[in-house]
Every structure is written in C-alpha cells, then in structure tokens.
Amino acid sequence: GSEFGVGDFILLDTVNEDKFMDNLKLRFEKDRIYTYIGETLISVNPYRQLDLYTPEHVKDYRGREVFERRAHIYAIADAAYQSMIRRGQDSCVVISGESGSGKTEASKIVMRYLSAVSKPSSQKEIDRVKNLLIESNCILEAFGNAKTNRNDNSSRFGKYMDINFDFKADPMGGHISNYLLEKARVVTQQSGERNFHIFYQLLAGGDAAQLKNLHLEGGPAKFVYTCEGGPENFKVKGMDDRKNFQDVVKGMEAIGFSKAERESLWRIVAATLHLGEIQFEATGDELGSSVKNSAEVKIVSNLLGSTEEAVCTALTARMITRKGEVIRKPLLLAQALFTREALAKSMYERMFTWVVQKINCSVEVKQGEGSGTVIGVLDIYGFEVFLINSFEQLCINYCNEKLQQLFIELVLKREQNEYKSEGIDWSHVEYFNNQIICDLVESSSDGVIAILDEECLVPGDQHDSAFLAHLNKKLAKHGHFVSLETNPDAKELDRDRDFQIKHYAGVVTYSVESFIVKNKDTLYQDLKRLLYQSDMAVLKEMWPEGSQPIDAVTKRPYTAATGFKMSMISLVETLSSKEPHYIRCIKPNGTKSSKVFDDQLCRHQVRYLGLLENVRVRRAGFATRLPYEQFVTRYKLLCNDTWPLPKCSDDEATRKIIAFMSCTKLVKFGKTKLFIRIPRTLFFLEREREKAIPRMAVIIQKVWKGMKTRRYFRRLRAAARIKRFFKLYKFRKYILKVIDTFKDVQTMSDLGNSLTWPEPPPILKKGKDYLYKIHRNWRAKKLVEGLSKLREEELRVRCIAYSACRKLKPNWGLSVPFPLNGLKNESNPRNALFNQEVAALKSLNQDQNIIYSANVVKLGRNLKPADRAYVFTDKHIYRLAADTYKLGKKGPIVTKQITSISMLKGDSQGMVIHTSDSSGDLVFYVAGGR
DSSP: OOOOSOSBGGGOSSOSHHHHHHHHHHHHHTTOOEEEETTEEEEEOOSSOOSOOSHHHHHHHTTOOGGGSSSOHHHHHHHHHHHHHHHOOOEEEEEEOSTTSSHHHHHHHHHHHHHHHSOOOSOHHHHHHHHHHHHHHHHHHHHHEEOOSSOTTEEOSEEEEEEEEOTTSOEEEEEEEEEOOOGGGGTOOOTTOOSBHHHHHHHHHSOHHHHHHTTOTTOGGGOHHHHTTOGGGSSOTTOOHHHHHHHHHHHHHHHTOOHHHHHHHHHHHHHHHHHTTOOEEEOTTSSSEEESOHHHHHHHHHHHTSOHHHHHHHHHEEEEEETTEEEEEEOOHHHHHHHHHHHHHHHHHHHHHHHHHHHHHHHSOOTTSOOOEEEEEEEOOOOOOOSSBOHHHHHHHHHHHHHHHHHIIIIIIHHHHHHHHTTOOOOOOOOOOTHHHHHHHHOTTTSHHHHHHHHHTSSSOOOHHHHHHHHHHHHTTOTTEEOTTTOTTOTTSOTTTEEEEEETTEEEEEEOTTHHHHHHTOOOHHHHHHHHTSSOHHHHHHOGGGGSOTTOOOOOOOOHHHHHHHHHHHHHHHHHTSEEEEEEEEOOOSSOOSSOOOHHHHHHHHHHTTHHHHHHHHHHSOSEEEEHHHHHHHHGGGOTTTSSSOSSOHHHHHHHHHHHTTOGGGEEEOSSEEEESSHHHHHHHHHHHHHHHHHHHHHHHHHHHHHHHHHHHHHHHHHHHHHHHHHHHHHHHHHHHHHHHTTTGGGSTTTTTTOOOOOOOGGGHHHHHHHHHHHHHHHHHHHHHTSOHHHHHHHHHHHHHHHHHTTTOTTTTTTSOOOTBTTTSTTSTTHHHHHHHHHHHHHHHTOOOEEEEEEEEEEOTTOOEEEEEEEEESSEEEEEETTTOOBOTTOOEEGGGEEEEEEOSTTOOEEEEEEOSTTOOEEEEETTOO
C-alpha cells in the first residue's frame, strides 16, 4: 500500500516537535503504526487488530535489512536475529513505554516472529522448544496480567526472556526472569480495575464439579478480592475468560505441569479468594482477636491441606521464643487483618514465582548442551502516574529511569563520545541525562531506597511520617526532590504524607503511607511453617524456609526495595552485554480508542522518551560502525589483496576492500573503526559477500573433506592398537602395585589401615572400591575376634551411638568413654551399696537388666544443678540420690513414657529426655562432661 508521511523520522525536512507530531499523527490515522528513528522503532498502539502479521509478512521481512521494507516490528526482530547469526553476538530487544502503550503485545509479536523464522528442522526437540516458548505467554499473562484503567491486559510484573539458539540458529531453550509482581493487587484494586486474570478465568472456566470442590460457586461477585473494582469489570470487552482458562490448562499440559500440580495451583488460587472472606473481631479485653466466620477458615484449611486450628492460630496469634521458651502472643484486630492480607499476597506471589520456575525447568537449555547465542526480549512495566502513587509506583518508575539511562548510554551518549574519540568531525547534540534521578533513588548513602532501609531498621514502632522527615533532611537541597517542608510553595502536597520526584517523564507525587510495611514485606514465620506443613507437595516446595524450627535465628533478608534495586542493576548489566534493538511504544489516548490521537498525551511521551534528541543524533551520525578487525574478518573475501589472509594491518586492509568496492566516498575512517553513513552501503557489501561465499565454500569443502577423511582412518587404526595394549599394561601395573603395597599386611599392628591405596586408572576405579571393601571387612573381622564378650557388647553400643548421633556428636563412640554400667563397676568405691539398692528396686518393679548407669548433674526448673545417679533398665528410669542411692520422691519413670531425646551439639554431655510423665522432662549432664 501507499506510504503516508515519512517512514523514518530522520528523513523529516525540518526536525522540530510539531513536525514530529504531525508525522506521527498522520501515520496513526492511516494505520501506519510503525515508524523508524534509524534502527529504533516507534510503535503506536492501534487498540485494534491489524492485518500486519501474516505468514506473508514474515516471508517479506525474513533476512532483509531494516530499511529494505516499510517500518515494521518484524524488521527489528529480524535485525536482532541476523545480528546474532552474522556476528555470533548476543542480542536483545528492549521494549519500553508507559502502561497501555502495547509493550506486552509487542513482545509476543517478537517471540512469534523468532519462532517462525528459525530454520525448519526435523528435530522434535526444536519444535517442542518453539511451542513451549509460545505457550508460556498465556500462562504468564493469566497469573501476571490484569485489567487496569489504562490497559485491559496490563502486565503487572516485569519480564525478561532469554531465547537460546544453537550454532544452526535453531531455538534450543530459554529462560524467563520476573521482576516485582504487583502483589498488592491481590487484596485491593482501584475502581474500574480487576484482580489478576486467573481469578476470573477459573471462576468462568472451571467445570461445576471443580468449582464445587473449590467452594467457588457464585462468581466474582461473591468474593471481596474480585469485586472491589466494581461489577462492571467482571468481564472485559474482547476477552473470553472461559476460553482463556482452557488455553491456560492446555499450555500447562504442553509445558509439563502434572494434573496434581495444576490442581494444587487451583486450590491455592481458591484459598486466596477465601482468605479475603475471613472476618475478625476483637476479644472482650481488646488485647487479641478471634475469627467471626469459622466456616471460611475451614474452607481455607481444607484447600491449603492444613487444619482449621492451625490456620486460625496462625491468623490470630504469633509464636515467639524468649529465653528458650515458646510464647503465644495474640494479635490485635488490625494486626490480624494485616496478617490475612500479607498471607494472601505472599502466597500468590510465591505461587507466581513457582510457575515461572516450572516453565524455566521445561524450556531451559539442558546441562551439557551449551548455551549458544542468546536473544533477550524485555517487556517491563511502563512509567506510571496515578491519583495516589505508592511504593510500587516508585519501584516501577525507578525501573523506567534505569532503562532510559541505558538508552541514553547506548544510543545518545556513547554514540557521540565514540565519534569524538575516533576523530570523526561532529557537532554535539544536547540531551537530558537522567543519571541524577537514578542516583536520587539508588544512591547507597543518601538515596530514597537507602533512607527507607535505614528507617526500617529503627527499633520500636516505625512511622511513614518519620521516613518522610528523614527524606526532607537528607534531600532538602536535591533539585529533583520536592516536599512541602523543602518547598513551601508546593501547597498541593500534604506535609506529613507527600513528596515529589521530578522524573525524566514528569513530576510524580508519592504518598509515603505503607512505604515501610511494603518495604519490610513481613510475613511471620508462623505462616511460613503453616504453608510448609501442608499436605500439598507443591505448596511445601514453595515455602522451604517453613522447615526451620521456631527458635531458629535467620539472617535478615533484603528489603523489597533493595532486592528490586539489585535485580534492576543486574538486568541493566545483562542488557549492556548484548547488542540492543529498541522498540519505543506510545499510547495514543487514554480511552483505548482506535480513532483518537491525543496530541498532548503523545507529545508528553515523545518528550520523556527523548525521541527528538534521538532523531538529531542519528541525522548527524552514521548508520553503522565496525572495528577494522571485524570488518576485515567478514569482508576480506571481496578483495583479492586481502584473501585468504591480508598481508598488512587491519586498517590498511579495510581501506583496500573499500577502494576495491568503490565505496570510499560513502564512509569515514576512524582510529579503530570504519563508519558507514547510509545503510545502503552495508546492504551492498552484504549482497556481494553472499555472492562470493558459495565460490569460496566449494574450494574449502573440497580440500577439507579429503584431508579429514585421510586423517580419520589413520587415527582410527592407530587408536585401536594403542587402546588394546594400553589397557593390558595399566591393568597389570595396578595389580602389581596393590600386591606390593599389602604384602606385609598380616604382620602390621593396624592390619594395613594406615596404608595408602595406589590410585587406579579410570577404567579400574570400580575394581579399587571392591578391593577396598574386601580389606575393610577382613580387618574388622580380625579386630573383633580379639575382643572379650563385654568389650564386644560395649563396642556394639558405641557403633549404635555413633550412627545415630554423629551429626551432633562426631566423637561419640570414638574418644569418649562409654561404660555401660559405670556405677556397678569396681571403679565406683560404693558399688556394693549401689548393687544392694538397685537389686531391691529391680525386684520390686520386676526389671530384668540394667542397660546403663552413671552419675549425672541434674538441672531443675530454675536450672539449679544437683548431683544424682541415673539408672536405666529395660522398663524404668530411676533417679537416685548420689550418695545413698535411694529412690527420689517422684519415683521411677516408665520407659514407655519417653517421647524423644534431645542433646547439645559438640563435646557437651548435656541431654534432655522428653517424657509424658507428670514430673516433666529430664535435663542433665553426664558427670565429667562440660
């Protein structure tokens, strides 16, 4: 069809904002939603389906240079793909823009194109990876996307996907990284918005029996967490929740989610909804809270695979340890409500992370296959400004600042600095560098995140107003920070609540309410233990930290803001290591109309995206630049003087190639690089190279095949002979070494235990293990044959003790004395009295054998030590006076009442015998122990 306006903003006759906007508007009205700025693509959301993505379009753009066809997202995707193939360099496609500008849809189009153009192959594994990468989109959208006032399918998380390609440019796997899921949406939504899609999809798409088992009859109107946005948002125009749910199930089956795993996810989704229905009331003394509707607690406990009592306790009380004692602390009504919402948010967030990890397990490159080259696709939240902007908006807008800074570094700043360093004539183009705003948020000394973290560490009650006061103190003189305290003219701000940051995209007012709570992201250990103790394997896997005992001391985790900052820094480093290709998305209006072009809204986006500055830099600059070495390596076959190996420097060889191809007037020579002004020059060189490659390939192939075949047969014949003789030699040599090493073993005092075994060749490693086992068994038999019956029994007990307790007591059974009946032996000067008293007790209580006896130091309830003699028989435990061996007032403990035994680690002889006896547990140290 006809072109409207110019397809590349660089070709504008006059570069100013009005001309830019006129061209953008004209193209939008004529359904030309894509326009270039050099190799950067500008994409305007059409808010309707366009016939631009057919197989014919894929064929048109496959293998073509960017400017050979009309501006299209396929051209950028293909540029990333061809860059990876030609230079073996990792590429990435960075998609940016504000919420509702079409970033998610753009990322899906890029993914579908890369899947379509990868070379057809008969390998089932390649087809499987292609399908998995596409199927994962619908699952991630269901669990991570939601309807907002700006976008019916808004990504409420950041996603970066790496697609791995092998040397044939076939997809062989991928990896998805997710960032900052907006989990607050689980428990509250603004008017006109919805919760995450999966809630509505399950309610609409689940069959009657499934919904009955999950207690989800009644639809979205029944649940608090799905109706806050208003009943008019239960269904979204153009979105079929029932069909989408079926697509999610099919995608899960394709990726490898088992039926049990899918059912577990539906139970967690249902449990999240029912958590919102649990209500609380204050207790009579108002020092605690209780559940008003126990029926909902019962439903939640069944869905989570727990007990009603455990869920109720976890929501209304905390278990804390103080001086080794476990104390139950009731939660106030407000605390119980906070705990319920924290559980719902954390449970959903952890489920989402588990789903991403499950997808990664299916699509990741298998170990040992190598990662090849990579194309990354970044689809992350756009800049957000709401009526009330909170912690999440600060993180999201900080993310956009980092991506804008990356764009400035790679496209504007680096390009201009490169011209200067290479000695190319250049007039500097001014642009706004937003590094100062990034530093305002992320500085480790006086950044907003650092100040917030400091406030979270303050002991006692923490208040958001104190955080704002701290900001005012530290950032009072910063040019991009405003509050009523620092600027009395900002009357629209609340003194104790609001502050502003002058972002590159405009001024945003943030409310500090809940900043500290959201940053600490607290979830009590009681709730983690509750989820870990579930009978659902999936839920147990999601919460491994729940296995820690109640008195465990754990390292303080990173705050939510610091963790997000670290992930953003890592993401920017990842993107910087790849060759970037940019898609800048623009939202044409705020009403989601396919006919309206809001000039003021679009003008604002053009300004904060720095598109005019980009046009000016690209108009004055060069389309392509290549290091001389790289240029010679790729194009040396075009000139007879440089093929196969140039006999001069890379600089001179480059000049010879350019002169031979008659392109001298179309390029500039820098100090280390060749600069090509227009893309057509590069297209010409590529076409000539493609013509020359077949000729060179035939020559190389002929010589290589003959040489390779001759070499192969010579090596094969020699290898077979060497292998046969070498095996026999190594076998004889090792056996002789073993015989020589153990020739005097029967006369040695330790029967050869101190001897070092000869190291066998790899082929005999199993044989060495077998010989070693034979020697150990023979030596053990010899040692036991020389022991008395009593000594043998004591040794047996030592072995049992060592096997049972070696993690806690590594020296038990080895260096520690272990007399079975120490008080009966002659080493006890009062053994006669002991034997007399114990004989009477045995006769009275019908005991058969004394298993163990020893002097101990008993610890009472107040940890007061006292000397005692403990006697363990086959039926009772006797606590005797240390001097008279008389039975204490509490009498014996029946051994059947022993429930468990605890002991201190290391060399300490301290033990606790837990019993169900009314007298309580036995806490003691064996006499002589520490």
